[in-house]
Amino acid sequence: MSRDNHEKRKHYRPAENLQLAAQILILLAAVVFALFPIVWVISAALNPSQSMSSQTVIPPLPETRTIVAEAPGKLLRIVSLAGARVERSAEMILLVEIEGEEKELRAPKNGYVDNIRVAVGETFQSGDALYDIRSSYLINVDTLLNTERKPFLRWMFNSVVIASVSSIIVVLITAFSAYSFSRFRFAGRRNLLVLILLVQVFPNLLSMVAIFLMLQQIGQHIPFFGLNTAGGLILVYVGGAMGINIWLMKGFFDSVPRDIDESAMVDGANHWQVYWRLIFPLVRPVLVVVGILSFVGIYNEFVLARVLLRDKDSWTLMVGLWQFISATFGQDWGVFAAGAVIGALPSLIIYLSLQDQIVGGLTQGAVKG
Amino acid sequence: MAEISYEQKRKRGRYGPAAILRLGAVYLGLMIVDAFALFLVYAFAADGVWELAITIGLITLMVNIINLRRDLYALRWIAPALALMCLLVVYPIAYTVYVSFTNYGDGNLLTKSQVIKLLSRETYLPEGGKVYAWDLYQNTAGEFALWLTDENDGDKYYFATMTDFSPVEGLAAGGEKPADYQGYRKLSRAESLRASGQAQDLTFGTEAAPIGIAGRRDAGEFAQRYVYQDELDAVLDRASDSMFYPVYETGRDQNDKVYRTGQFQNEAGDTLRTGFIANIGLKNYRSFLERDDIRIPLTRIFFWTIGFSFISVLSTFTVGLLFALLLQNRRIPYRHAFRTLLIVPWAIPGLISVAVWKGMLNPNLGVISNMLRAIGLEPPPFFIDPGWAKAGILLVNLWLGYPYFMLVCSGALAAIPSDMYEAAEVDGAGWWNKFRDLTLPMLLVAVGPLLIASFTYNFNNFVIIEAYNEGGPPMVESGTLPAGHTDILISYAFRLAFGGGRGADFGLASAITIIIFLMVAGVTLLQYRLTKGWEETSENV
Structure with a gap:
């Protein structure tokens, strides 16, 4: 609220300085609140003793x-x-x-x-x-990566494959739909858009019974899309991500002026050419951001994955990490912490580096948190 | 080259070689999709899974119409998304609505015809049916056969292969059983013991008089136990010689016998083990009010869901706004670093964050409890006491959620023109007046819809509830049904469906799901109106 862009006001009253000090203090306290759990889990990951009770903020030196x-x-x-x-x-x-x-x-x-x-x-x-x-500082990481009972690298690989394949398919399919909603005027267009929005409200977590049974049935004839497979989970993720992303992308396509494609149409281009040669290159940066965000969203998802993937080897990272939060949580704390730190890295890096773009997208409808 | 008219260009685009190639690709793609879909439709129909067969058939029909009709060109671009949504969102919703009117759940997992099919495979040993002592034989192909001794009839011998049953002639009673018979070798005791598990699942003899192994010593002429009688729509149990009728309505008869929908019951009120999926009308919905073990937990869970969502939105918004306001002060050093550090909680996968907090709050070993103990306080029971568990969840959710509102508010605050503040200052407004009369109203216009979105998000925030304590501590009032003090509606429904242990009740879970859906859809429509979505979609770009 302060407007200190007035260059002439160089001298601050003592009350103002006190206020500033108080503000900085509050912010410092806020940072402690925000970062303490993270510092704590990193320290746990590096602590050679795995149990929760013997943990200290600064892990003991290796000896x-x-x-x-x-x-x-x-x-x-x-x-x-x-x-x-x-x-x-x-x-x-x-x-x-x-x-x-x-x-x-x-x-x-x-x-x-x-x-x-x-x-x-x-x-x-x-x-x-x-x-x-x-x-050693790295003993927890070593345990995490080399325990056959809990194939952490395998889970991470599954997560990355499922999340990347799903998000690429989602972006491609929804971009086509968004182009149509943005550029064509056809009967029922508005109703279809509202319908998509409403249907999307039904969280697919809730129709899990139906999805579970459907994958079971499909899997009997096309094993690739059955229960317990990456293919089936990808299918469910892609289907569930259609609605919100069509809306999001339609907004982006709308922001590209129609004059551009209309003049191309006059020159004899058809919609296919307009889409690939004109519009697609223009919205590509946004599509990349949407793709990356849906990658993170799917990478972090664990409820559907937990119900649909039964086999330890087909689990995703989050399902695997969930297993640590069990009766022996206190004893496995160090290894869980190592897994948590490594597992959170992709999401952390992506969110922090894309924070500005995400805020732009957030205000247009996508919600996290 | 002469000028080509616009019309000619359009025509060339429509009928040129590239266009024909494109059309060919569309037809080829369509043919592949159709072949694939027809295979699935056929397979599901053969399985008797009609709902899926019909759904996939309709979706395929829709895709074909869209692609073949010229006037539906615009929909061609949407067809893949529509097909996927129909299969993976619309069909599951419809199925959930259907299930909410049935008794689908443990004990009633199959349709009536599937149950009848299953029952028809069950066999029994009829009274007066012959019982034999058995010895196991095996041929080189691995097929088993039984040497049967009828001990009641002066040791008569029979030999039963997988397809044949014949008396053995010319062997005196009490005689040594041959080591080889008709190409089959008699198995030793140990071999026989090892193979008996496998042989027990087989049926020997002819179809008219099937013989199976009943126990360690006995084999006998087994017969089909349950016979479905079409004209009566009933199952005859030949073992007890009584007729079991499918029950479609729950109630008591004049003798005060209880009949339950979805069961096969006879006159005496006995029930067959397997029930079937039956339509029970509004019973699941009525049980919200009528059954104490549902009404009490559901009411509490409903209010906690509202309270949890509301407090979460309020606390995350307040804290986020506070930080955003502080970060506006340009005199604060390292402003950008502060901002980046403060949004870190938002960038961590929710499951991991909750798990870490769960570790820190652990009453015996966790760091927060240890710190409290160090300053002489007894650490609160964050997972056992309902009130403290809720407090813990709200604390964790505050940590998870405030960065979102901090980011959003920062953006919205920056958009408020500074001359409005100057005007207010000229009028002599203090900081509180400026905040109340200027900042907050301006902010709420921009952030209001996001507050509603955040409310609906928290309404279904399954992850935090599940990861924090799986809904616990358990609620006593729910009896045998799973419910916990920190459960919200969605986690309660999930627990009823997949709760494990106590048995699944998909019907009841689906009914709760429908209630959630209606509430959230209502809020979403409200939000949609607030964001002026109507104009946005009707306007041309």
């Missing part, structure tokens, strides 16, 4: 600790080989014999096993170094 024998004994078996990743503390590292009894030596913390200094069958004395355990 190598040498484990020393507490009593003399004999090494029977090496369970975790050198270089092995210990995901949960208390995993067994060595099987030893102490005073005639078998004893399991377990890892005191998460990390990588290193430098096992005793060979199998050798004896050691009390105070001898047995092995090192080395913690």
Whole structure:
């Protein structure tokens, strides 16, 4: 509200300076509110201890600790080989014999096993170094990417494929429709537009029963589009994205003056040529933004994906991440955090770099948040 | 070259080689689509899935008409979008409306004819039917056969292959069973045990007298148990010799026996295990009022849905506007950096954000609880107590949602001309008066429709509810039906349909869905009028 573009007012009253200080303080508090969860999850991702309770804002420095024998004994078996990743503390590292009894030596913390200094069958004395355990900032990422039970990279790949294919199809099909709604005048045009808007209000989450059964039926004859397939999910996403995007794109096409195509028509061009040679190049930047936004929207979607994809290998990233939020959330916290950070990156980068274009599009109807 | 008239150019465009090629491509494409669609229609009709067969047939017809008629040229551009919407949006809506008038759900998952088909496959061992002891044989092709011993009849022997049943002659009672018989080899005890699971699913003997394995020792002449009788529209259970009639109306008869729609029931009131999908009229809708285990949760959930949406919009708008106003001050250093940092929450996928907050609010281990404990406060039960769970959801939603309104308000504030403020200052207006009488009204004109859009968005904001606590803590009043204190309408409907454990009730879920749809559609129409959408669509560009 202040209008400080008056160059002559260089001197501010003390009250104004106080006001400014208060404003900056509020903004700083706001930034803390906005960023604390993000700082916290990044710190959790880098924290070598995976459990939620032992987390600190600044993760402890990576360190190598040498484990020393507490009593003399004999090494029977090496369970975790050198270089092995210990995901949960208390995993067994060595099987030893102490005073005639078998004893399991377990890892005191998460990390990588290193430098096992005793060979199998050798004896050691009390105070001898047995092995090192080395913690690392990236152990959670390593666990995330290399756990067969939870194929994170596979999920990410699925998400990217499904989101890109869907958004490309959506943009192509809706651009055709928008051109027609923008350039042709035909009977029922207005009613059709309103109908599309109304039908779109029905969230496809609600017709999930019908969609589920339909994909099941289709899948019996065309397995490519069945349940549990990327093809089926893409079909559902594309169908659900038609309405809102037709409206959005019609707005963009409307902003291109009709004089341009009318003069081309006089020169003998038909609609096909007008579309591809004249209008399409003009709206291409906008189409790219719409495409990228629907990419992010589909990439982030998880409800439909969760119901329609049953197989672990066909899951998308969000369905996979959802699995972490379960009973063992507290223990898997570090790995989940690593997945959350990596999974949020595409969306974060796209939104922050396109913020101005998105605001432009938002005020024209597309809503997020 | 002579001047070509406009008309000639038009003609050339219509009949030139390029145009013919294009037309050929259209026909070829159409033919491929038609072949594909006809295959699906045929396949679904063969399956008895008529609703899908008809839908796909109609859509194909529509696409063909649009592409073949010259006067529908404009629609050709829209045809792919229309076809997809019809199949994936309109058909599911129609189907949902239909389901909301039925008892579709666990226990009633199949149509009546499908149930009858399923029942006709069930067999039983009729009374007085012969029971044999069995030994398993197998030939080199892997086919099984049974050596049957009729122990009641002085050890008579029979041999049953997959297609044949014949008595064995010339073997004395109590004699050793042959190791090989008609090309079949007798399996050892261990082999027989291993294969018995497989053999149990088979039917031996002739079609007139099928023989199956009934247990570890017994095999017998099984017969079809349920026979559908067309003229009576009833299923005869030959095991109990009673007639089961399909029930189309719920109620009690004169003997106070309860009859339930969608079940096969006999005179004694007994019910067959599998029910069928039946039209139950408005029962799902009436149960909103009539059934306590639905009415009480539904009323609470309805008000919470409204409250949640309203508070979410109000809080995100207020905070977003506050930040936008602060960021307007040009004296604030690093204004752009502040803005970028403040919109970060909006750029994170919702599911991830909620999950992170869920971790931070965890009463035992979460960082916020630890911080509260550090300053001597007992951390609130953010997931167990209904009130605190709601507070937690509203807090998280504020974090998720304010950047949107901050961005929108920034844009709208910048559009308010500064000379209006100058005029107000000349009139001696203070900052509060300027805000109340100038900024806010101007802002609401621009942002008003977005407030409504945000309301409908939150109305169906399934992700935050599901990710925060899956609707919990559970509501006791809902009895065996799944409902939670933080559930909103859409998540309640979802839980009724896919809630797992307690059984799905697609009919009831669909009825709630229709209610949601009507409410949201009403709000959307209102918003559409507010944004003057009518003029926009009727005007020429």
